Amino acid sequence: MPDTMAISSVGTAPHPGAGSGLRPDRFDRDGQDQLVDVQDLQAALPGIKRLRNWAHEALALQPGESAVDIGSGSGSEVMAFAELVGPTGTAMGVEPDPHLLAAAERRAAQAGSTAKFVTGDAYGLPFGSDSFDAALCERVFQHLTAPARAVGEIARVLKPGGRVVLTDSDWGTAIVHPGDRSVVHEVIETMIAGTTNPFAGRKLAGQLTAAGLVVDDIGSHALIQDGSVGAGALVARIADRAVARHAITEKQRDQLLADLEAGARTGDIHLSVTIFAVLAHKPA
Numbered sequence: 001m002p003d004t005m006a007i008s009s010v011g012t013a014p015h016p017g018a019g020s021g022l023r024p025d026r027f028d029r030d031g032q033d034q035l036v037d038v039q040d041l042q043a044a045l046p047g048i049k050r051l052r053n054w055a056h057e058a059l060a061l062q063p064g065e066s067a068v069d070i071g072s073g074s075g076s077e078v079m080a081f082a083e084l085v086g087p088t089g090t091a092m093g094v095e096p097d098p099h100l101l102a103a104a105e106r107r108a109a110q111a112g113s114t115a116k117f118v119t120g121d122a123y124g125l126p127f128g129s130d131s132f133d134a135a136l137c138e139r140v141f142q143h144l145t146a147p148a149r150a151v152g153e154i155a156r157v158l159k160p161g162g163r164v165v166l167t168d169s170d171w172g173t174a175i176v177h178p179g180d181r182s183v184v185h186e187v188i189e190t191m192i193a194g195t196t197n198p199f200a201g202r203k204l205a206g207q208l209t210a211a212g213l214v215v216d217d218i219g220s221h222a223l224i225q226d227g228s229v230g231a232g233a234l235v236a237r238i239a240d241r242a243v244a245r246h247a248i249t250e251k252q253r254d255q256l257l258a259d260l261e262a263g264a265r266t267g268d269i270h271l272s273v274t275i276f277a278v279l280a281h282k283p284a
Contacts, residue, residue, distance in 0.1 A: 047223040051277055054219050055136055055165040058279040065133040066090040070122055071140040075104025082115040094120040122150035131157045135164040142168050142200040148207055155211040155282060163281040170201030173274035178263045179256045186247040191238050201276035213280040225271040230264035231257050
């Protein structure tokens with residue numbers, strides 16, 4: 001149930017901004033287009049929209065300021081930044097995936113946006129120190145093996161007084177209902193075991209503080225899967241993985257999926273994960 005849980009039928013590719021080992025160069029054109037589609041569908045989720053609205057309000061960009069989105073995907077947030085900072089400001093996106101980068105550049109050109117995009121990742125931002133008034137990094141940290149290094153890079157490129165919003169999932173908050181609690185536990189543990197940094201959300205504030213930044217606010221939102229889809233393809237895949245690692249039996253998997261389908265029919269179903277958002281600033 002990653003952040004794509006409500007669109008599990010289109011796949012669960014890692015966030016490309018993570019430098020997480022995703023190899024888009026192996027995709028054919030349809031695969032490349034699907035990667036962009038996944039980004040668009042994620043952005044359309046109500047929970048993601050609310051978190052992004054929170055981030056924009058927290059960053060409070062002003063005309064003439066400079067802002068960067070780290071792991072900018074198909075570019076929607078950078079284009080929003082460009083509108084806010086205006087022609088005298090700077091809006092940059094950093095994205096390692098060449099296909100998402102190309103899609104973002106194409107969209108910005110079509111919209112007449114001043115948004116700019118560069119190749120890079122969270123570990124090596126291609127900018128000098130003290131470059132930006134504001135930074136955003138959304139759902140990247142759960143894929144990072146060295147999140148402290150990434151926070152250090154963000155702190156480096158922020159100007160004194162600059163602010164940042166980090167948002168990420170915390171898979172320790174995942175809920176799957178109904179189902180036998182011991183079986184559900186093993187399925188969630190399988191999800192956690194397969195995620196590079198599964199408790200990223202709860203660690204953001206501490207990592208920002210350790211990098212010398214000052215935490216100003218923390219928000220959260222539960223991403224809730226549409227109950228009408230039942231277990232969904234993603235939960236089924238995770239349950240299969242749990243069987244493969246001998247955490248549950250095939251019979252337990254089948255019963256869990258049957259319980260979730262029954263719950264979907266009666267309205268007694270809940271699948272969610274909580275995303276946390278942290279606002280911090282670099283002391284002047």
